[in-house]
Amino acid sequence: xxxxxxxxxxxxxxxxxxxxxxxxxxxxxxxxxxxxxxxxxxxxxxxxxxxxxxxxxxxxxxxxxxxxxxxxxxxxxxxxxxxxxxxxxxxxxxxxxxxxxxxxxxxxxxxxxxxxxxxxxxxxxxxxxxxxxxxxxxxxxxxxxxxxxxxxxxxxxxxxxxxxxxxxxxxxxxxxxxxxxxxxxxxxxxxxxxxxxxxxxxxxxxxxxxxxxxxxxxxxxxxxxxxxxxxxxxxxxxxxxxxxxxxxxxxxxxxxxxxxxxxxxxxxxxxxxxxxxxxxxxxxxxxxxxxxxxxxxxxxxxxxxxxxxxxxxxxxxxxxxxxxxxxxxxxxxxxxxxxxxxxxxxxxxxxxxxxxxxxxxxxxxxxxxxxxxxxxxxxxxxxxxxxxxxxxxxxxxxxxxxxxxxxxxxxxxxxxxxxxxxxxxxxxxxxxxxxxxxxxxxxxxxx
Amino acid sequence: xxxxxxxxxxxxxxxxxxxxxxxxxxxxxxxxxxxxxxxxxxxxxxxxxxxxxxxxxxxxxxxxxxxxxxxxxxxxxxxxxxxxxxxxxxxxxxxxxxxxxxxxxxxxxxxxxxxxxxxxxxxxxxxxxxxxxxxxxxxxxxxxxxxxxxxxxxxxxxxxxxxxxxxxxxxxxxxxxxxxxxxxxxxxxxxxx
Ligand SMILES: Cc1cc2nc3c(=O)[nH]c(=O)nc-3n(C[C@H](O)[C@H](O)[C@H](O)COP(=O)(O)O)c2cc1C
Ligand code: SF4
Ligand code: FES
Numbered sequence: 001x002x003x004x005x006x007x008x009x010x011x012x013x014x015x016x017x018x019x020x021x022x023x024x025x026x027x028x029x030x031x032x033x034x035x036x037x038x039x040x041x042x043x044x045x046x047x048x049x050x051x052x053x054x055x056x057x058x059x060x061x062x063x064x065x066x067x068x069x070x071x072x073x074x075x076x077x078x079x080x081x082x083x084x085x086x087x088x089x090x091x092x093x094x095x096x097x098x099x100x101x102x103x104x105x106x107x108x109x110x111x112x113x114x115x116x117x118x119x120x121x122x123x124x125x126x127x128x129x130x131x132x133x134x135x136x137x138x139x140x141x142x143x144x145x146x147x148x149x150x151x152x153x154x155x156x157x158x159x160x161x162x163x164x165x166x167x168x169x170x171x172x173x174x175x176x177x178x179x180x181x182x183x184x185x186x187x188x189x190x191x192x193x194x195x196x197x198x199x200x201x202x203x204x205x206x207x208x209x210x211x212x213x214x215x216x217x218x219x220x221x222x223x224x225x226x227x228x229x230x231x232x233x234x235x236x237x238x239x240x241x242x243x244x245x246x247x248x249x250x251x252x253x254x255x256x257x258x259x260x261x262x263x264x265x266x267x268x269x270x271x272x273x274x275x276x277x278x279x280x281x282x283x284x285x286x287x288x289x290x291x292x293x294x295x296x297x298x299x300x301x302x303x304x305x306x307x308x309x310x311x312x313x314x315x316x317x318x319x320x321x322x323x324x325x326x327x328x329x330x331x332x333x334x335x336x337x338x339x340x341x342x343x344x345x346x347x348x349x350x351x352x353x354x355x356x357x358x359x360x361x362x363x364x365x366x367x368x369x370x371x372x373x374x375x376x377x378x379x380x381x382x383x384x385x386x387x388x389x390x391x392x393x394x395x396x397x398x399x400x401x402x403x404x405x406x407x408x409x410x411x412x413x414x415x416x417x418x419x420x421x422x423x424x425x426x427x428x429x430x431x432x433x434x435x436x437x438x439x440x441x442x443x444x445x446x447x
Numbered sequence: 448x449x450x451x452x453x454x455x456x457x458x459x460x461x462x463x464x465x466x467x468x469x470x471x472x473x474x475x476x477x478x479x480x481x482x483x484x485x486x487x488x489x490x491x492x493x494x495x496x497x498x499x500x501x502x503x504x505x506x507x508x509x510x511x512x513x514x515x516x517x518x519x520x521x522x523x524x525x526x527x528x529x530x531x532x533x534x535x536x537x538x539x540x541x542x543x544x545x546x547x548x549x550x551x552x553x554x555x556x557x558x559x560x561x562x563x564x565x566x567x568x569x570x571x572x573x574x575x576x577x578x579x580x581x582x583x584x585x586x587x588x589x590x591x592x593x594x595x596x597x598x599x600x601x602x603x604x605x606x607x608x609x610x611x612x613x614x615x616x617x618x619x620x621x622x623x624x625x626x627x628x629x630x631x632x633x634x635x636x637x638x639x640x
Contacts (some may be wrong), residue, residue, distance in 0.1 A: 075484075087551045087590035097638075118484070125497070125535045126591050129604045129636040161482040166493050166533035169589065183489035183525075185532040201487060242595060243552040250595035288590075328596070331553055345552045349589050352534075433454060
């Protein structure tokens with residue numbers, strides 16, 4: 001059994017209330033930080049921990065914090081990214097819903113480190129009820145003196161509130177999120193300036209993922225060095241993995257970074273193997289944006305070493321034979337899955353979610369969706385497969401934000417590893433017949 | 448981003464003057480505005496539009512958006528820009544219960560298309576349409592963060608997960624017999640994580 005730092009109390013009855021959360025050691029990190037540490041010492045512990053951003057990019061959190069500009073007399077902000085819209089990812093919802101105070105505690109400790117006196121949690125609009133859960137928890141925290149003026153009698157004061165979005169994946173991109181928080185359309189900003197210099201309302205701002213902020217709690221409590229001892233190499237600590245698709249036990253698992261992928265998929269402690277006794281065909285290991293890998297490459301690297309759940313091991317081999325840990329959205333597909341159709345759901349998603357500012361992204365995502373639709377309608381040609389490849393290769397690096405790349409990579413990887421499937425659909429359209437509903441919900445008679 | 452710019456209703460001055468939000472809604476709006484520093488009340492536009500939408504049977508008319516602009520002391524176009532960008536805002540009338548079925552990868556892998564086809568058949572409507580009695584609208588949407596409990600649908604504030612055909616049938620029957628509207632802002636919600 002691996003160590004759990006975030007979800008260890010998830011099954012304690014009433015852990016969503018402040019009272020029970022407190023009796024299980026909750027808010028200790030606030031006490032320790034505010035009473036015994038300077039803000040810079042907190043940042044130092046986060047640096048030592050090796051914690052990397054859990055929102056997808058994996059940027060070292062301590063380093064990001066130390067980039068925050070601190071001009072005299074200008075407010076600084078901490079904004080929590082709870083937009084969680086990357087297909088396959090539902091860990092932040094899980095954490096916020098089950099243990100809302102873990103995020104609030106992390107927000108207080110982190111805001112203290114950054115010198116923020118007003119902080120926000122920006123949460124996707126669809127999670128409206130989760131926002132209610134957080135709001136209740138915030139109310140409890142205010143009432144108990146963990147938020148508001150002079151927390152614990154110190155001269156540190158903090159206000160915290162939740163803002164809901166309204167349905168737009170792009171608002172997970174940090175500058176689009178800030179635009180949205182300012183009450184505008186979610187159009188990503190051109191960088192630089194980076195949010196650390198000019199973020200919310202033009203002030204220095206740190207944007208961090210829910211899980212990143214929650215991880216600050218055990219780091220402060222137990223020290224950065226203790227945290228860094230968990231994991232492998234530069235992949236320190238624990239990570240929440242959202243597991244879905246054709247597995248026996250879908251759900252959120254907190255793993256110590258370094259668990260072998262094979263163990264994660266087949267052990268009963270985690271996914272519990274493939275449903276209905278089927279064979280594994282492919283995995284999207286880190287949310288819809290990362291390259292899909294076939295069975296042989298997800299279980300072992302091209303060099304034949306066991307693939308581990310770490311940033312480095314998953315990306316071993318680059319995009320030729322590797323993938324990425326990303327947001328930890330682990331989607332498993334069995335032998336009957338149509339890779340082309342799965343890709344089509346991604347392409348449709350990115351087309352729907354493109355904000356439309358950059359031509360390669362706006363036009364490219366729509367074009368890729370159309371071609372995939374054409375192939376799935378039995379009207380594709382071999383040239384269409386080449387055209388898909390060509391379009392995706394012309395998006396990367398030519399857009400304002402990484403959504404363009406996020407849309408291109410899945411297409412590239414699907415063609416790279418499953419080209420024969422695309423070709424089979426083109427050459428023998430009859431083979432497509434049942435991909436639309438190969439997985440029958442029981443009891444549904446054919447229409 | 449919701450490509451919903453079509454179907455915006457014409458602005459009607461008389462209708463605009465008649466628009467009144469409930470006292471409860473006005474209180475909530477005041478509370479939301481207090482979350483932002485002075486002069487930054489524009490930030491409240493998204494949460495306030497959610498409240499406005501619930502006050503107006505689940506959609507945003509030009510008059511309602513204008514009212515929101517007035518409350519926040521910003522230009523009407525600033526409200527419309529936002530309302531037309533985000534997929535949870537409806538710019539034309541919808542049914543009392545909008546059934547939003549996720550269709551992205553994990554849900555598709557677990558049978559979302561069967562859920563959609565079943566609802567289409569049962570209610571006699573296609574994706575995007577509303578039943579004649581105004582009770583249900585069917586809408587397919589992108590990943591709602593419920594991939595481990597797929598397939599799923601959202602209706603108002605509630606998430607309905609691990610769907611089966613029987614569960615969908617029971618849900619529709621329940622909603623029909625209760626007959627009331629459901630909004631994202633509802634304080635009573637069901638979820639099954
Ligand atoms: C299109 C796009 C969508 C994103 N969505 C999310 C998201 O939903 N949640 C998140 O935490 N980060 C998301 N990110 C990453 C953020 O831009 C940012 O890197 C992150 O919030 C930083 O926090 P971290 O360092 O704690 O990971 C997204 C990035 C892009 C380009
Ligand atoms: S890459 Fe796409 S989503 Fe990002 S700014 Fe450009 S058009 Fe918008
Ligand atoms: S794919 Fe349907 S909720 Fe994520």
